[in-house]
Amino acid sequence: MEWLDAQPRITLVSRDRFLPYAEAVRLTSHPVVDVLDRFHLVQNLWKLYETAVASILPNKIFLDEEEQSETITQQDEAERKRWDHPTWHRALEIKKARAEGESIASIARRLAISRNTVYNDIHREAPIIWGRRSRTHEVQQWKGRIIELEEKHLTVQQILETVRSEGYTAASRAVRLVVEAIRRDRRNVSRYPEPPFFSRRRALGYLWKWHMGDAPERREVVDKLLVRFPELRPVFCFVHSFRESIRHKDGPGMLALLTSEFERKDRFTIRFVRRLLKEAEGIKNACENPESNGLVEGHVNRLKLVKRTMYGRASFRLLRIKVLHHPS
Numbered sequence: 001m002e003w004l005d006a007q008p009r010i011t012l013v014s015r016d017r018f019l020p021y022a023e024a025v026r027l028t029s030h031p032v033v034d035v036l037d038r039f040h041l042v043q044n045l046w047k048l049y050e051t052a053v054a055s056i057l058p059n060k061i062f063l064d065e066e067e068q069s070e071t072i073t074q075q076d077e078a079e080r081k082r083w084d085h086p087t088w089h090r091a092l093e094i095k096k097a098r099a100e101g102e103s104i105a106s107i108a109r110r111l112a113i114s115r116n117t118v119y120n121d122i123h124r125e126a127p128i129i130w131g132r133r134s135r136t137h138e139v140q141q142w143k144g145r146i147i148e149l150e151e152k153h154l155t156v157q158q159i160l161e162t163v164r165s166e167g168y169t170a171a172s173r174a175v176r177l178v179v180e181a182i183r184r185d186r187r188n189v190s191r192y193p194e195p196p197f198f199s200r201r202r203a204l205g206y207l208w209k210w211h212m213g214d215a216p217e218r219r220e221v222v223d224k225l226l227v228r229f230p231e232l233r234p235v236f237c238f239v240h241s242f243r244e245s246i247r248h249k250d251g252p253g254m255l256a257l258l259t260s261e262f263e264r265k266d267r268f269t270i271r272f273v274r275r276l277l278k279e280a281e282g283i284k285n286a287c288e289n290p291e292s293n294g295l296v297e298g299h300v301n302r303l304k305l306v307k308r309t310m311y312g313r314a315s316f317r318l319l320r321i322k323v324l325h326h327p328s
Helices: 019-026 038-056 064-083 086-099 104-111 115-122 143-150 156-165 172-191 200-208 216-228 232-247 251-264 270-278 280-288 294-310 316-323
Strands: 012-015 033-036 060-062 197-199
Touching: 012 019, 019 033, 033 038, 033 280, 038 200, 038 232, 038 270, 038 280, 060 200, 086 104, 086 115, 104 115, 143 156, 143 172, 156 172, 197 200, 200 216, 200 232, 216 232, 232 251, 232 280, 251 270, 251 280, 270 280, 294 316
Parallel strands: 012 033
Antiparallel strands: 060 197
């Protein structure tokens, strides 16, 4: 801080988010414009996004889950149609009329149905299940026991004899088909690849690089992720709004975004936003000024690269020559 006080020509400081730097700029005796470095801001934003995605998304996001959810939706729709069937509404009407004292014969004449139908509807507790009911073969009740015996490496004949002694009475061919299916499925586990899925890392890349001009396939993937994991939506919106404010140099918009996000108290962004609001002037200047740490960070990166490539293969004297500036 003393050194900065002794340099009145310095009117602007671009820095990372290390708090002692911010304190030194604030306590200088002459006015200095405090600019947070945009690279470090975006780097911290990336770490926040990575943490949120790791917390919300599973390691493997299987595409089959969508098909499963669609199947569940279809089942729900079929169940809704069953309860909305005209025969069930008729049964409800008959129950109501009977409760009001109308006779069975009167209800049958009014609805033009037989008295047996009226009796059946009165005693009906749920809608009729339409369609053919699948019959359960006896071997299905023994499938768990057959799997258990097959895992002991018994032959089909030995399995059949065992289940026969325990009470199985159906055809022997059914047991043989079940055993063949078990062994075929075991072989196919190693033969066929795992169902298609998105890894969490790949999903993070899609979410971070999202843009309205992306290919439709990439936009579709992002839309599916946001629909399936609704907790991710607020973080997704905040991250891209943050980056847009930096890209368009919108300082007031950035402060408004941080304020609204702080009021929302999201568990993923609250600490990040609270810290930035303490440096509101610095982040506003970062959006409105072109200065950054780019040149210094480039030199730091170059020096580290030189040091690492020479480690164990060259002397300190050569390292000193390559690193230190020698004016010509």
